Structures are given as structure tokens and as C-alpha cells.
Amino acid sequence: MKDKLLQTTVEDIGSRNSIAKFYPFTSSDENYKKKFSYDEVIGEFFSYISSTHLTAYDYEKLKNNCINKFQDALNSSDATSLLETIYLKEEKININSLLLYQTYKGSEKSKDISKIFNELADRSFLNINMDSNVNFLEKIIIDELKNHVKENNIPESTSSYLEFLQPLFNKDLQFISSNKHYFVKNIEAFFELYLFIYCAQLALNLKPNENALSNTEAKELYFVLKYETVSKERKHVFEQGYEYLYEKSKYIFPYFSLLSALAQSLATEDLRLYELYEKFEDTQENVEAFDYFHKIYREAKELNNDEKVFKSKDLTESLNALLDSSYEQFRPSYPNRFRALTKYLNVFKRHIAQPFTKSAGRNGTVLSFDQDTIILLTNISIGESKQLRFQELLKEFKKRGVFFDSKSQNELLNLYERVGNIERKSDSGDAVYVKTTI
Template sequence: MKNNFKDISIKTIGEKNLIKHFYPFTREDYVPNKQYSFNEIIGLLIAYINSEQLKVFDFQLFKEKCINSFSAYIDDEEETINLLENLYFKEEKINLDSLLIKQIFLPSTKSKKVFEIFKDMINTKKINVDFESNSNFLEQIITNQFKKEFKSDNLKTSNTSYLPFLEKFFRKDLEFLNTNKHYFSKNLESFLELYLFIYCSQLALNLQPVENALSVPSSQELYFILNYETASNERKKVSEFGYKKLYDKAKYIFPYMSLLSIFSKVLKNDNLKLYELEDIFNNDDIELMRNFHIKFREAKKLPSNESLLPETNIKEVLTNIFNSTFEQFLEYNFQGKKNIVERKGPLNKVHKAFETQIAAPFLVNRKRAGKVLVMDQDRLILLTNIAIGEKKKVRFQELLTEFNNRGIYFDIKSQVELINVFEKVGNIERKSDSGDAVYVKTTI
């Protein structure tokens, strides 16, 4: 398919920039209120894993079917039925503590886009998650009736995740979380919120510098502190590899992912990743890619190509293309002249959306130290439990490695505070005074 680049036209490349896959937010999402719903996303997740699709749902008819089924078990019918109707169907809602009921939410376009992140991490692999919950016999009647409202949907076409190192942990952690029904139901939204942040932050860190974008993604350092800790510039890991660095890298997501959309369209591969380009193109394709670069700059109204690097191999040609895709979003191009098309404003909005839609739950402003990433106790215990998983307990240093594998890092000072939190919770076990002999147990 790379032969499609031979006679590529400016029209094919296009002046507009769009992201087709792997990142859900656009310039419309820079507003502070959340543009998606985890209730809707959970409903989509359940339907996808269970291979189900909700039929046209008639609430009144569904309620009547449930009440008719109640009648077979109730003697004092009218008064009790009225009580149950008010209990389970008040305000035209199904008032049931069951994740299955979340499938009734009609998902917005943005919720569907966010769900694609999780769908890609599950991919077409079989995942063992049971969304049933413990319930009394009346609630089971409602649940059984609700199940009849679905039809099978076995079309599990999906891209693979942009971050292969992360998808294996997501599936593993989701399955483990499901081993305790009550804990699963209570924490599923927090779990998805955490993984949405991890995915988007690791995506940003694996796109810039360009060497990262052209390499298979891996866990990149990103430092948190506990929410009650003080932050200062003396904490080098936090200041140099914390939110400031992440937010700076996040501005490259839209330019680079929009470039990926062009490559995907020309190569006719919706599952293409930027780090696969060096496997597709080699040094024999240097002139092919140079020609594409010229046409790309024309399409984006950039001045004629003046290489930012000497081009002696395909990696340097690709690097120049990456630099050009970011250059179009600057107020002034790399030649010091004002860009013809103003794209700085739209990029700033997409950049702001990263903070408002993804990072906000993990951020605090510590004045002189600026905005820092924080972990509160509830989220820390959830992260700890899924990191320990079926092992029941692990050495503290092993736990930190599991955190790092998932893109969560703590400096030495925070590590001391982690042990203090675990001791208060009561899930620390000491074999000796040695730090290596400190074990952390699951709280599930």
C-alpha cells in the first residue's frame, strides 16, 4: 500500500486535521464540565464483553412485565405492588443496584469515543468478567426480565490498543477486580477513570520526543505525590517528571495523531501505529517520503520544505515530517514567519481538553510548585489491590514495580508516606526492620 504515496495529492492529505483513532478529545472538549459519562461507558463495556445489544427499550412495557411477575409471589397484591413499583420504578428509572442496568443509558458520541480506548485494550480477546450482582428474588426478577431485552451481537471488530504494554494490565486488572462483586461494583468507575488517565498520559509521553513516537511504547516515568503531601521544586523527580512535563508533551497528541490519520488513510490501515512506520518504510523509500513531505507542507500552507535535519536515512525523513506536522500549529513557522493558517488557537483548546477531561481528578495546584499529580487514599488502595492481584501480598519494592509497570511512579519521600498510609490501613506486614522485608497485603 505504500505505493499509494507515489502520486499522492494535496487534496488527499487535506488542509484540516482530524484524529480518527486512539484519542477521543477535540477542541470542543476544552470546557471544564465533563463531556462523557462513566455510566454510559460502563453500559457500553458490559454490552461489548457480553456480546449483547439492547433492543428498542420501552420502559412502561418493561415495568408492566416485572410487576406481573411480582404478582405470582405476592398475596396482598395491590398495596404491596404499589410499594414495589415506587421502590424499583420511581421517576421512570430502574432503581436497582446492578451494573447490568447501566446498559439502559443512551451513550453520547463522546462517551462512545472514550469507550473505544477501553475497547481497544480488550480487543477481541476473551475476558472473564461477570457483571451479575447479589440480589434478592424480586431484584432477580427484574434482572432476568432485563436480560430478555437484549439480542446477541458477536461482531467484536476492534483495533488493538496504541499502548500494547498497558492493555495486558488493563485486562488482567479488570478480571481481578471482578473477583469480588461488591468491590467491583463500587470501584469500577474509579478503575476506568484511573486507566483513562494512565492511557492518555502514557500516550503523550510515548509520542514526544520523536524517538519515542517511532519506538514501541513502554512505561514512561510520571511522578505523583499523595494528596496531603507538600510539593516543592527540591523534589526533582516530581518537578521534572511530573505534571509539568506531561502537560508539555500532551500538546503533541493532536498534531501527531492527526498525522497518523493521514498515514492510515493512504495505507488503508485503521489499526496503524506511528511506531510501525519504520517497519513499513525503509531507506529505499526516502524519495517517496520526501515527496510526501513536500505535498504535506503545501496542503498545510507551510513554506517550502527546508529540512530541519540532514536526511541520510528514513528515520530522519520521518522526523522532519513529524516536525512539520507540529510546525503548522505554531503562530510562527520555523522560518520565523507568521503561518498563513491560524491553528494555534484550536491546538490550545485541544491541549486544554487534556487537562479538563482527563487530568483534572488527579490535579492540585500547589502554588509555587505549580500543578502536581496526586493520589488520594481511596484511589491508592484501589491501585494497590489490583497491583497485588491474586498474590494476596507482595514485597513493597515489588508493589512499586507493579505501579511503575502501569505508568504510576513515586519518589523516595512519597514511598515513605505510602508505607505510613498502609500501616494506618492495616495492610502492612513486617518480617524484619529491613525495607525489603516489608509486605503489603490486599484489602479485598
């Protein structure tokens, strides 16, 4: 593979930067308050995991077919009229079926975001019933819709960049889907939460450089409850919270644009930074190949090479220098690229972080969860266990990259007391159990 690096030209890399995989947003997304719909994202995702898609249909014809079948089933024009009002009003189908999400035609942005979830999904594991627990009248509508469902042999997506998150996402999704009413009510919140967790952990697994070149794992990120008063003495909340995450997010675009350039040179569509050590031994020949690529990369990005020496002592030094150059081109001394990076950061704030932040007044911004998100996170973390010791529940949170300091842990216990899903089996803290609310 080193020969491919040595054959790379300035023209191959080019001066433009773009991300090919693993991150769904671009700088142009800054211009939109919300350029995507979670309904569309979920519809695209369910098309992927079910290998089906809903073809175009004539709404009026479908509606008339349903009304005729209502009439046959009930033999009452008054009842049929009522059902039309309930289920088929204003060119909408109003039933609790996951199949309905496939009626939303996804924008390009919604499709890009769906790909992140497709990469997390294990289609061989997930078994989600699209229309469970419907009454016979709703089934009439579903059966009409199913006349327009076609097989869609979507190829298996590559695995996620964050491989540690895959089994958690699949387990959580399968569990929450087991209660249809709760699932339909919380499905958008579930995908919004996981999009945040994915993007946040992506950022934390890229910087410092040793993270980017190591297998991914859940990194510490601290949250508070929405209604908490937060003082500056909360060390973890401020030192490993919002500002910390924002600082790390600066490296997503530079490092992933470099990854795209490397993948193109190596003629592969499926490459991760932490796989470079697996694919290249630490030999002098490989070090020289990466040093050569680094030199060509800097020329392509119009970075100053006058006093640059491309002679690394080992592979780690060579890769670290390359990563540093990928970020260097976005410093303020390169105004156009600096503005592009600023747009990426604004998108990260608006589309990813904003739903999970709160103002701490003069102390700045902190990461936070409201009560509904806490209960959702609690339920999926407990899962099939029905209940967990509080300390075990905190460990489950940490697996998903969610950490709470001791004050927030006390607030969590107070919340669970109010909700009524806590059981104290003794005065010992280890004997406090939290139950699922599903």
C-alpha cells in the first residue's frame, strides 16, 4: 500500500477539503435553522434495516380504498365518516405504525444523517415490528400501504467509525422498540440523543492525536440536569463539559478531510485513522511513504514547506505531523479555510449540541439533559434487566459517554424519587435500585 502513497500527486489531493464518510454535516448547513427532518431520517433508516421502500402512491385512491373497506367492515356511514376524520384527515395518515415513517421522502441531508445510523445498525440483530398492536381498522390502512412496499436490496453499510457504540445502539433500539407506544412517543428523542452521543464521542476520540490513532472508546463528558444551579466549583462540569467538547470538535473537519484524502490515495472507501497502524507496519519504507504523502499534502493545501523537514524517526511521528498539518491549514492565517471551519463549528453548536446545553449565567454554557431525556436514557440503559443498582446504572451511562459528578448524581436520585422508579433495599447506597418506567 505504501506504493500508492508514493504515487500521490498534488492534483490527486487538490486544494479543496471535504468529508466522504462518518460525519453528516457540511459548512453549508450553517445557513439553515434545521435542514433535516427526524421523520425523514427515521424513514430512511427503517428502509435500510427492513430492506424495503414505500413507492409513490395516490393518496386519494388509497383513502377511498380504505373508506370502502371501513364501510364493508362496519356497515355504517356515520362510523365510516368518523373514522375518516380520525385516520385520514387533511391528506395525512394518522395511525401509530412505523411503516408511516417510510412515507416521508428524505432530503439529501436526512439521508446523510441516516447513514450514520445505518453504519451503527446490525441488521442481523435488529428485529423491529413495523406495525404491531394495531386494531383491525388500522390494519386496513396498513395493508393498503403495504401494497406499495417493495423490496429494496440496500447493500450492507460499512461499520461505524465508533465501533464501541454499535452494540449499545442496537441493544437500546431493539429494547425500546419492544414497547410500541413508548417507542413511537420517544423515537425522535432517541435518534436525536444518539446523534449527539455519536458526534460528541467522535470529537473526543480525535484529539489528542493518540486518540485519533487508537481504537475508539467512550470518553468522559459531564452533564448536569436541566434545572440544576451550576457553580464554577463544579470542576468536571466545566473542565470536561461543553467548552471541552467544543474545543475537540474543531478537529472533526480537518482530520476527516485528511482521512478522505488518504482513503482516495489508498483506493479504499472504508478507512479509519486508527486503522493506519494495522495496515502499515512501523518500517522505514512506510515512514518514508507517509513523509512523502505529507510533503505532497502540504503542497496541495498551499502550506509553507520552506523550512519543513520530512524525515520522521518512526510511523507515529510521521502520522502526528500529518494530522497537525491537516489542522494547520484552518488557522486564522488562512482566512478562507478558517471561515469554513468556523461554519462547521457553528453547525456543530446548532444542529448537534444545542438541544443538550443550558446557560450557567456568567459561568458560560454547560451540557445538560432535561427530565424526559434522563428517563429515556435511564430506560434504555436498564433495558431488559428491568432494574439496576444505581451505581451499575451510572456505569451503563458511562458506556454511552454520559458522566455525572457527585452533585448531579444526588439530583438524579431526587428525580427518580419523584418519578417513583426507585427502590431502597437498605440504607446502603449500593442497595438503591432504579427501575425502568416502561
